[in-house]
Amino acid sequence: MSAVILVHPQMGENIGAAARAMLNFGLTDLRLVAPRDGWPSAQAEAMSSGALEKMPPVQVFDTFPEAIADLHYVLATTARPRDMVKPVLTPSEAAIEGQKRAQGGQRTGFAFGAERSGLFNEDIAACHSIITVPTNPDFSSLNLGQSVLLVAYEWFKAGLALSDDGAFPAPAAKNDNFPAEQGEIEGFLSRLEDELDAMRFFRAPELKPITARNIRNIFTRADITDQELRTLHGIVSALKGNKL
Amino acid sequence: MSAVILVHPQMGENIGAAARAMLNFGLTDLRLVAPRDGWPSAQAEAMSSGALEKMPPVQVFDTFPEAIADLHYVLATTARPRDMVKPVLTPSEAAIEGQKRAQGGQRTGFAFGAERSGLFNEDIAACHSIITVPTNPDFSSLNLGQSVLLVAYEWFKAGLALSDDGAFPAPAAKNDNFPAEQGEIEGFLSRLEDELDAMRFFRAPELKPITARNIRNIFTRADITDQELRTLHGIVSALKGNKL
Numbered sequence: 001m002s003a004v005i006l007v008h009p010q011m012g013e014n015i016g017a018a019a020r021a022m023l024n025f026g027l028t029d030l031r032l033v034a035p036r037d038g039w040p041s042a043q044a045e046a047m048s049s050g051a052l053e054k055m056p057p058v059q060v061f062d063t064f065p066e067a068i069a070d071l072h073y074v075l076a077t078t079a080r081p082r083d084m085v086k087p088v089l090t091p092s093e094a095a096i097e098g099q100k101r102a103q104g105g106q107r108t109g110f111a112f113g114a115e116r117s118g119l120f121n122e123d124i125a126a127c128h129s130i131i132t133v134p135t136n137p138d139f140s141s142l143n144l145g146q147s148v149l150l151v152a153y154e155w156f157k158a159g160l161a162l163s164d165d166g167a168f169p170a171p172a173a174k175n176d177n178f179p180a181e182q183g184e185i186e187g188f189l190s191r192l193e194d195e196l197d198a199m200r201f202f203r204a205p206e207l208k209p210i211t212a213r214n215i216r217n218i219f220t221r222a223d224i225t226d227q228e229l230r231t232l233h234g235i236v237s238a239l240k241g242n243k244l
Numbered sequence: 245m246s247a248v249i250l251v252h253p254q255m256g257e258n259i260g261a262a263a264r265a266m267l268n269f270g271l272t273d274l275r276l277v278a279p280r281d282g283w284p285s286a287q288a289e290a291m292s293s294g295a296l297e298k299m300p301p302v303q304v305f306d307t308f309p310e311a312i313a314d315l316h317y318v319l320a321t322t323a324r325p326r327d328m329v330k331p332v333l334t335p336s337e338a339a340i341e342g343q344k345r346a347q348g349g350q351r352t353g354f355a356f357g358a359e360r361s362g363l364f365n366e367d368i369a370a371c372h373s374i375i376t377v378p379t380n381p382d383f384s385s386l387n388l389g390q391s392v393l394l395v396a397y398e399w400f401k402a403g404l405a406l407s408d409d410g411a412f413p414a415p416a417a418k419n420d421n422f423p424a425e426q427g428e429i430e431g432f433l434s435r436l437e438d439e440l441d442a443m444r445f446f447r448a449p450e451l452k453p454i455t456a457r458n459i460r461n462i463f464t465r466a467d468i469t470d471q472e473l474r475t476l477h478g479i480v481s482a483l484k485g486n487k488l
Contacts, residue, residue: 021390023380023383024379024380024383024384024385024386024390025379025380026380049385050383051383054382054383092401133397134400134401134404135268135269135400136267136268136269136270136400138298139267139268139294139295139298140268141268141293142268146265146268146390146393149390149393149394150393150394150397153377153394156378156379156380157336157378160378
């Protein structure tokens with residue numbers, strides 16, 4: 001199972017189309033971040049063709065970090081490769097990666113941005129990798145419902161491949177190699193940023209957001225485990241103790 | 245390149261969504277069979293997000309056989325496997341098959357039925373194979389635009405795989421192994437049916453449509469070449485001469 005997170009979706013119709021596409025391919029964990037027109041939505045209900053009634057209640061969050069706090073691995077769907085060092089996967093590759101992790105007991109999520117603007121760079125920075133759908137370069141714009149459909153379809157296909165031939169590894173036990181939840185990573189990054197602030201690390205205030213994002217990218221890309229996160233906290237504590 | 249044939253589409257919006265999905269993935273040959281609300285359609289234009297303006301003019305036909313007369317290989321998209329002996333392919337398998345044939349110079353087509361009713365059995369009988377999209381069995385209904393999107397997406401992916409690693413065979417020259425066009429097959433089947441009628445082959449008139457369809461299925465499944473079609477005509481002539 002994987003969550004689908006729609007960040008600042010505008011049209012209820014698109015949320016409904018996304019829900020329908022999700023359920024077509026067996027996904028039922030839909031999360032919304034600050035939908036423009038509120039929630040619930042009659043337009044979404046109508047467009048979902050009954051899917052919303054059959055799925056567990058949609059969860060609504062104020063911020064993206066809250067929406068992904070309990071997930072271990074999050075993929076950002078964006079048509080535009082940003083100036084950020086992240087693995088870029090096709091929907092098929094992303095689905096296989098997600099299914100492998102889900103089989104290993106991890107909670108995964110696919111994040112989609114608003115209809116026109118897409119995901120904010122800050123949201124992308126909090127994700128582990130990027131999904132880009134290969135399209136005709138002369139006419140590449142997919143709408144939100146179409147993007148969710150293609151990702152959900154590949155997710156389902158990857159799951160069928162798994163059950164058919166057991167090509168994926170057996171589920172791993174939760175051990176020291178289990179990835180940290182996003183909320184724990186977020187907590188560490190907040191702490192690190194505070195500590196760095198206190199040490200006047202960010203000399204030029206106008207550059208702080210970009211520097212902070214670059215730091216965030218390093219740690220999300222690193223796919224940090226529980227154990228490693230404890231180690232990182234220890235490092236920060238040690239360094240701070242040494243400096244003071 | 246492959247054609248997309250929408251048979252008796254009802255809503256202009258769905259035709260527009262199909263056109264958009266096609267152009268997203270590099271398909272531009274859209275054919276309509278007897279669209280319910282006529283053609284052109286303002287709803288289709290609006291929903292296509294500009295795709296229809298960028299594509300060659302849509303061709304409109306009265307019947308399905310006319311729409312596929314110049315094609316060599318046609319795949320029917322249907323959610324319901326019918327009681328018909330045809331190869332059933334996933335969208336991915338269908339796309340690879342179609343791309344291989346297109347690389348060999350064949351003209352291929354993907355046929356989609358009306359929104360609720362799908363393709364008629366008579367239309368499916370004229371196709372070489374069936375595409376079925378794997379979906380959640382508890383919520384399997386895809387709309388027309390979604391179905392076209394998934395097939396076009398797989399087509400594009402298969403084309404990328406081809407250009408990336410040349411895994412497909414080199415284009416074949418048009419020779420005796422080149423498949424006959426659908427119009428030629430249709431001509432043979434009409435002739436055969438007439439000849440059989442004349443010989444009182446169809447004893448029970450009420451069973452004639454089913455028997456005729458079963459015959460059609462044999463010859464479409466057989467993927468008949470130009471040379472073979474000439475042979476078949478010769479056989480019918482010979483038999484007829486012998487009988488008379």
